Amino acid sequence: MTKLRPEDSLLLPPKGDRLPSLPRADGSRADGSRAGVLRWVCTLLFVSALVSTTVMGLRWFRLLEGLEFGAFDHLMRLRPSEKPDKRLLIVAITKQDIDQLGNEYPISDQTLLTTLQTLNAHQPRVIGIDLYREQATGTGWTELTQYLKQNSNQNSNQSDRIIPICVHPYGNHPESGIAPPPGLPALQTGFADATIDPDGVVRRHLLALDPPNHSPCSASYSLSAQLVRHYLKAVGISLKFPTLNQWQFGSTRFNVLESRSGFYQQPALIRGHQILLNYRMYNSLSDIADQVSLTDVLNHQVDSALIQDRIVLIGVTDPTVKDDFSTPYGSKLRGLxxxxxxxxxxxxxxxxxxxxxxxxxxxxxxxxxxxxxxTGGVVIYWIRTPLRRVLATGVLMILLWGISLGFMVIGGVVVPLVPTLLAIVLAGGVLITLKIDPQSHPQ
Incomplete structure (x- = not known):
């Protein structure tokens, strides 16, 4: 073993001194004492926990609701387009159709009956009627109601093929309810109630609810749920409920929204069973499926392949009939x-x-x-100059935005973007204000 010479001792640190610390990104050095590091880590964890709790408290009291709605809409508009759904056909009652029919508003019972008979001849899987028919409209009322009852006969080969709508009363306004055509069982009707957010935009899909007391509408399922239920029943797929808050079609399961879910922190909004509405966008939201006009159907100008084995939806698109709702895409969409x-x-x-x-x-x-x-706190410690801190925080926020978009596009997960962005800024701001980091520990 080689002995150390006295002059070699100059190469060793003085006894009791700390080892030099590693440099930061900007060249400055943080104090490497264990006490300083431990003090800073504890402060970081405490501040981040306090900030997270504060942000969730703001969310609980709906103070972030408007910002979160806007962020969600922004991410929705950035998603890639999708092709139209070829399992649907939309029969649109246009202004031109109404004019040609002699200003029927929107169409008479006889015209609706003729339309249903024409469509049924091509064997659609199921037909949804987005028209109110709680009472007679023009001529043909008796014939129409008899035809609908015939289609609700379990012995008929057209059993449950036609689903009309009704509407539950809203709030304390019982007069706002609308009944379905008379004589139909609840399982052959679907409600058309809309779930509108406080800012007037439709972001949720109402699947089912218990009919309110004294409601003229006895339907427990929405029109969309009824149409899908009957469509899938033809291929042996039935609706099941593994739990109180879970739906299952075949092997597909999904949970409904809880009373407080994500940016929905107003339990009164989440009535019944609801999910988020995952819009399908092609060139526009209206391009969801093939469309034909009522006149095309009445004149037998629709290819049978567009009708057979499909879900057919009949409704009004005449802009003079008020039935528009706002979407996350900044445009309005017809109820149909x-x-x-x-x-x-x-x-x-x-x-x-x-x-x-x-x-x-x-x-x-x-x-x-x-x-x-x-992460935001670590960035604030690691980078010392104000300008670089701002730039680094901006990069971190852009990264979070990109990750949030990726989660939505790839897996359908709606990440709490606004609360997280706020937490990054608050955590960094508090740590800067406290001026606590390993370097501040006394020598």
Whole structure:
């Protein structure tokens, strides 16, 4: 073993001194003492936990709702387009159709009966009528109601092929309810109630609810759920409920929204069974499926292949008939097209395994927010100059935005983007204000 010479001792650190610390990204050095590091780590964890709790509290009291709606809509508009759904056919009652029929508003019972008979001759899987028929409209009322009852006869080869709509009363306004055509069982009707967010935009899909007391509408399922249920029944797929909050068609299961889910923190909004509405966009939202006019059907100008084995939806697109709703895409959409979007969403989930939009569980969301707030704190410590801190935080926020879009596009997960962005900024700001990092520990 080689002995050290006295002059060699100059190469060793003085006894009791700490080892030099590693440099930061900007060339400065952080104090490497264990006490300083431990103090900073504890502060970082405490601040990030406090910030995460504060952000979730703001969310609980709906103070972030408007920002979260906007962020969700923004991400929705960035998703890639999808091809139209070939399992649907939309029969649009246009203004030209109404004019040609002598200004029927929107169409008489006799015209509706003729339309149904013409469509049924081509054997559609099921027909949805997005028209109110609680009372007679023009001529043909008796014949129409008899025809609908015939189609509800379980011994008929056209059993349950036609699904009319009704509407439950809204709030404390019993007069706002609309009954279905008389004499039809609840399982042959579907409600057309809309779920509109506080900012007037439709982002949710109402599947089912218990009819309110004294409601003229006895339907428990929405029109879209009824159409899909009857469509899939023909291929041996039935609706099941593995749990109180879970639906199952075949091997496809999905959970309904809880009373507080994601950015929905107003339990009164989540009535019945609801899911997020995963719009299908092609050139526009209206291009969800093939469309023909009522005149085309009445004149037998529709190819049988467009009708046979499909879900057919009949409704009004005449702009003078008020039936428009706002969408996350910044445009308005006819109620008829909304029903088509909802039908397509369910069918695509079951038959094409297209994802449904969903929120994470609460504990995953708060863990995600906490993790990013810690990351923001580390960035603030690692980079010392104000300008570089701002740039690094901006890069971190852009990265989060890209990851959030990726989660939505690839897996249908709606990440808590706004709360996480806020947590990053708050965590960094608090740590800068406290001026606590390993370097601040006394020598």
């Amino acid at each position: 097209i909304f029903h088509a979007q909802m039908v397509s969403q369910l069918l695509s989930a079951v038959e094409d395994h297209r994802f449904l939009l969903r929120f994470w569980a609460f504990w995953i969301e708060i863990g995600w927010i906490w993790l990013w707030s810690v």
